[in-house]
Each structure stands twice: as structure tokens, then as C-alpha cells.
Amino acid sequence: MPGEVKIVAVSKTKPVSDIQQAFQCGQVIFGENKVQELDEKHQQVHEPVEWHFIGHLQRNKVKYMAGYVSCIHSVDSLKLLKAINKEASKHDRCIDCLLQVHIAKEESKFGFPVNSLDQVLAGNEWLELKNTRVVGLMGMATYTSDEEVVRGEFRSLKKCFDEIKDKYFKNISYFSEISMGMSGDYQVAIEEGATMVRIGSKIFGERNYKNK
Numbered sequence: 307m308p309g310e311v312k313i314v315a316v317s318k319t320k321p322v323s324d325i326q327q328a329f330q331c332g333q334v335i336f337g338e339n340k341v342q343e344l345d346e347k348h349q350q351v352h353e354p355v356e357w358h359f360i361g362h363l364q365r366n367k368v369k370y371m372a373g374y375v376s377c378i379h380s381v382d383s384l385k386l387l388k389a390i391n392k393e394a395s396k397h398d399r400c401i402d403c404l405l406q407v408h409i410a411k412e413e414s415k416f417g418f419p420v421n422s423l424d425q426v427l428a429g430n431e432w433l434e435l436k437n438t439r440v441v442g443l444m445g446m447a448t449y450t451s452d453e454e455v456v457r458g459e460f461r462s463l464k465k466c467f468d469e470i471k472d473k474y475f476k477n478i479s480y481f482s483e484i485s486m487g488m489s490g491d492y493q494v495a496i497e498e499g500a501t502m503v504r505i506g507s508k509i510f511g512e513r514n515y516k517n518k
């Protein structure tokens with residue numbers, strides 16, 4: 307049964323004033339998917355919000371957020387994890403990371419194929435990275451109104467999480483997060499074990515562009 311679920315308020319394309327207003331209402335975690343937009347908002351928002359990065363991230367852009375980002379949901383290679391570790395170490399920080407797993411049918415979604423996480427975790431390199439913590443997994447379901455498809459995909463992420471936890475994180479309590487569910491499917495995600503949901507339009511209203 308659902309325990310406590312964290313809400314990541316996805317503020318992409320929305321003005322800083324929306325973030326400040328949500329913060330006044332008690333929302334602390336905000337998610338952005340573009341490096342430059344995150345950077346601009348980080349400079350403009352002086353309230354003590356927690357920034358999560360949820361978009362596709364190139365290694366050479368990690369440096370722009372390494373000084374302040376608290377969690378990166380979209381780690382899809384060991385190389386990226388290492389780059390985050392290196393930049394975080396320059397700031398003497400530890401950045402929480404989620405490994406993004408490809409659970410959807412669509413080709414366009416990034417992430418590790420479900421069965422490929424072993425390739426990263428079986429080698430112990432990631433354990434030596436002292437400025438990153440792998441705190442869980444993230445996934446995006448297929449964009450469809452077919453609830454059973456979405457539920458099946460979320461269930462596959464939960465199953466993947468349980469297996470990985472058992473194999474590599476048995477005594478590591480911080481490996482505890484499953485980031486799945488957006489405005490259209492967060493209820494299903496929570497039923498299937500999400501610990502973080504990433505909600506944009508249901509909080510801030512529809513965005514003014516397509517396909518994002």
C-alpha cells in the first residue's frame with residue numbers, strides 16, 4: 307500500500323512567480339528538464355526550494371547544476387554518473403541520482419533497458435563514487451490512455467527495483483526511491499509503488515507548447 311509519496315512539481319516553461327507561489331503553499335521540490343531553464347530559475351528563485359533535474363542530460367552540461375541540484379532523475383549511463391560525481395566533488399557535495407529505466411514501448415524515451423542495469427551495477431565502480439548516491443530508479447510509461455498498459459509498465463519498474471535492491475543494495479537504506487507517474491497517470495503509479503511523482507500540468511496548468 308502507498309506510503310509517503312513525494313511530489314516533484316514540474317515547473318518547466320512556467321514562470322518563476324508560479325514556483326514562488328507554489329512554495330508559499332508548501333511545495334518544496336521543483337523539477338526542470340532543460341539545463342538553461344533550470345539555471346535561470348535557480349538564479350531568480352531565492353526561496354529555499356529543492357531542485358530536481360528530470361530531463362535528458364549531456365555530460366558536458368552537468369557542471370551548470372552541480373553546485374545546487376539535489377537530485378538528478380535521468381541518469382542513463384555510467385559515464386554520466388561519473389561526470390556528475392566529478393562535478394559534485396568540485397563543490398564538495400553529494401548529488402542523489404536515479405537510474406532511468408526504459409519501460410515504455412515508445413522508442414523516443416531514454417533510459418537503460420530493463421535488463422541492462424546489471425551491466426552498470428555488477429562492476430563496483432559506481433560504489434566508489436563518493437559524490438553521488440544512487441537512490442533509486444525512474445521511469446516513464448507509454449503515453450496512452452490504456453491504463454493496463456501503463457500499469458504493466460509501472461509494475462515492471464517496481465519489479466526491476468525490487469530485484470536491483472535485493473542484488474546490490476541489500477544493506478543500503480538510501481536506495482528507496484521509485485520516481486514514476488505524471489499528471490495523467492500518477493494514481494496508477496502510486497498504486498504500483500511510486501515514492502515520487504512528477505506532476506506538471508495538474509499543478510501549474512497546461513503548458514503552451516506541444517509534445518513536452
Ligand SMILES: *Cc1c(COP(=O)(O)O)cnc(C)c1O
Pocket residue numbers: 316318339360361446487488489490504505506507508518
Ligand atoms: C514534463 C514532465 C513531467 C510532467 O508532465 P505532466 O504531464 O505535465 O505532469 C514529468 N516527468 C518528465 C520527465 C517530464 O519531462
